[in-house]
Amino acid sequence: MQTGYYAATGGMVAQFNRMDTIASNLANANTTGYKRDQLITGDFARLFKTAQSELPIANQTEEAAQYFNRALSRVPQITDAYTDQSLGAMQRTDNTFDMALSKEGQFFAVNTPQGVRLTRDGTFTINDEGKLVNKQGHEVLSADYFQTKTAITFTPQDSVVTIDKNGQISTNVPGSTQMVANKKLLIAEPQNIRALKKEGDNLYIPDPADPLTPLAQSGSVMQGFVEKSNVNAVNEMIALVEANRLVGMYQKAMDSQMNDLNRDAIEKIAVTRR
Template structure:
């Protein structure tokens, strides 16, 4: 009986973790460039398939059967977590400083107090010094940052800002509509997205940022657009309802187990008396 109680409690804790993930996704449903997080819950079959070749007992024996029966009483648990990096919908804003990326393995590079970080949020603006910055005030970096150590700046006479599909920035010659080449956006190409680690402010980091590969000809930069969150609100609400119901089921199972334990204890005490 105690095994069932502890299994139900462990299952409830797993669902609480899932609730936290779903709530965070829903909270960021309107965050530009946000990527949905997901948990993988391991049931008995998943755990068994992973470990069946490592069983301590020979197959088709009583000992193996007992081992499997004990294993089946184990509660569901979080066995993995991952981020869905699929591209969100691109929303047209016609703002020349809004930029979206149409490939999932590309990121903008920005300078933070903790070092270089990556982001998918291309809602940029100019600060008082004419520097291109994010909503949080982080400098947006050019592809020559590791040499120049400088971000991207504009002068007060730059009335036209044009960004091509590869991130090359053009500004107008003062007093004319002729465009001249400015800096180029640092478009980082990440081969293995599982190496990315989420931080606050919609940022990502790699353990070694200097090993980032710059995408020179990405063809994925869209000026005047913003990438919206890829969170499916309807799916998240469905999962939220499902998870709440599972929590309720585990609660009932725990109550039943506790009531049975209390009844058994009372009956045993009564017999001794």
């Protein structure tokens, strides 16, 4: 295979993956609490330098020289992906059960059929059983959930509900304005945020090795607000146009390699001298 064709093919595949990621970001630009994804593009030489000490091949040998094919050293490819956990804009809603977290790396916890999941989407509501749930109907967990296994519940008499910056919920005594403490929200701050995996529905799968210890003083809960996504639609559109143009450039390079250069080679080889 012609090395130029291989390099162009690798670059095109990398841009296709990039376009898929950008499209996903744009589709979720208005999703509450969504965090944009980003891809890292590298090349074979970079990967080799990272892993050469782990390879069972001694340096400065014929085998090493054969492995390190310099013709492939600059083929672009996706080497890593990460989620940008920077804060989105805070939007005031004045809804009692809308909550936002004003600090990076902190999450609400919800109980799903697949297990406990984390989320930045604080658009909560009360279900028919009086439990605090998220948009998908998953139960929002309290700080003492792992000890008591009880839900955050409210009664029809709880006409006033306040939530302080640490997630402590208070409700009024029926028929009065006196407030009493209810449950406290489970606000978690994973130690290794890169280990979180997106599951869909704005949920993250926590690392099993990282215990979900509730923060005693999170200082980040904002009642009556929601956090918008951190996707900048203008920047994503610029990146999408750039990726699309690069695909076109790689396509022209592939066409030149397979058609123009081959045709020229065939014509020259076919010439016979008398």
